[in-house]
Amino acid sequence: MKKFIAAAIAATGLAITPAAAQDESPFVEFRVLTPEFALKAAEAALQFCRDAGYQVGVTVVDRAGNPQVFIRDRFAGPHVYETAYRKAWTAVSFGISTGELAEATRPGEPTQAIRHLETALPLGGGLEIEAGDGSTVGGIGVSGAPSPDLDADCARKGIEAIEFDIAF
Structure with a gap:
């Protein structure tokens, strides 16, 4: 069969490009954070919020x-479990910060229907975690600070804590 395919390609004068050859594999390879680095990011975000006087999850x-780590400060509200997860999920699902998605899905925008998806939460505080090559390796969501922008600041501090580790 392989000889037939190779002969058919040769007969048509087509060459297999590296991208085409890559598409023939039945597997996809990617990287994700280890639980240790997911925890390091979460702890750094929590500590930054705590230092600012915010109780968050x-x-x-x-x-x-898929959730890797959830931590909650002792006085954070019960809602932070769901909202922090949904923010992190939304960031990786849509490939955009949840703050940017909130703007893009305002009422009247063509993408406003995204707000009706069950898990999506277009509310600031969710960010993608990218490796040095730009590939997404996870997402982080923070909930419980006085505003979505402050949640996002805490999430950024979490990413900064592992930035050097995932740069290479």
Whole structure:
């Protein structure tokens, strides 16, 4: 069969490019954060919020949106479990910060229907975690600070804590 395919390609004068050859594999390879680095990011985000006087919950998900770590400060509200997860999930699912998605899905925008998806939460505080090559390796969501922008600041500090480790 392989000889037939190779002969057919040769007969048509087509060459297999590296991208085409890559597409023939039945497997996809990607990287995700280890639980240790997911925890390091979550702890750094929590500590930054705590130092600023905010009681929050922090979730780190893998690139597929599966939770890896959740931590909650002792006085954070019960809602932070769900909202931190949904923010992290939304960031990796849509490939955009949840603050940017909130703007893009305002009422009247063509993408406003995204707000009706069950898990999506277009509310600031969710960010993608990218490796040095730009590939998404996870997402982080923070909930409980006085505003979505402050949640996002805490999430950024979590990413900064592992930035050097995932740069290479």
